[in-house]
Amino acid sequence: MAIVERVLLGPGPSNPYPEATAAVAAPLLGHLDPEFLRVLDETCVRLRRVWDTENTRTLPLSGTGSIGMEAAFANFVRPGDVVVVGVNGLFGERMVDVATRYGGEVIRVDHDWGTPVDVERMLDAHPEPSLVAAVHAETSTGVLSDVRELSLAVHRRDERALVLADCVTSLAGIEVHVDAWDVDVAYSGTQKCLGVAPGLAPFTVSPRAWDRRVQRPPTWYLDLNLIGAYVDGSSGGRTYHHTAPTGMIASLHAALGRILEEGLDEVWARHQAAGRMLHEGLADLGLSLFAAEGHRLPELTTVRVPDGVDSAKTRAALLADYGIEIGAGVGAFASSVWRIGLMGHNARADRVELILGALRRILGK
């Protein structure tokens, strides 16, 4: 296969951090090699720092972000449980589907796409839900929802309710504080702000949620009771569950090392600065943003395709002439919105200049 190099500014994989790429190219270790087990343990420790949690059950699941979503509902929803889901985009929709498949009595709280999840409406949906779920950073719309406010409000009312947050596009891009926000179950994905290739789903579980886990979920591969013994040797010896994706874990380990060395505060500030620069630059080009003001993500910007401009042709020209990938819109906004990602390694001024310059040329501004 010919080697093609792209600048990945879409909602999908972002360009990995160089440290993550180098780790994949290093000689592979066996999944039971003591050196690999050390890397795995250290990866879990690093993940706790990035999630800002003391949860001992913090680990990378083998699979993409959606595996995290599936594991969350499979392990914490029993048939008949009332599950309130905030829906303000594609990933909220997906949560409804997954929760329903695991037998949840799902109450969906719909919001206009482009707006954040409303805490009061989530609380009003049901007086005593077993689980309340929302997407922190909606990648389909570029909207940030206040998971902190939601989680604290849910637990003020009912300490036993579980709060589940999708942090696929937020972790290591914008602030996430699992313990301070009292979030019970959260998952992410490696290919967004963590700056690794797609393939792992960092996952964390609070002690409250662990006490209430499903003892024998209807999935074998994602049964956290079984996976725990493969990841965590401290509780009486490791047992084989499935072969750890060793190359991917080494890559995540390296990216987490890079992120922690840079410092989480600096990483967040870098995403904020890049996002602000892009938002201002797009305004200077006369373009308008889709996500509601005050709730815009720095790491994923949704912009309205100007009248008279062909969305697909513009994206094709960006790819063919500049090697830049950006995303189309989702659902009803497929051809009226573009999605521009500045995640992880791409949250930099030079990337912003690149996409703004290319758009200026193509749009003839």
Ligand SMILES: *Cc1c(COP(=O)(O)O)cnc(C)c1O
């Ligand atoms: C990308 C994404 C997912 C799904 O992750 P995959 O890696 O595509 O399986 C889930 N939720 C959100 C918010 C995402 O952005």
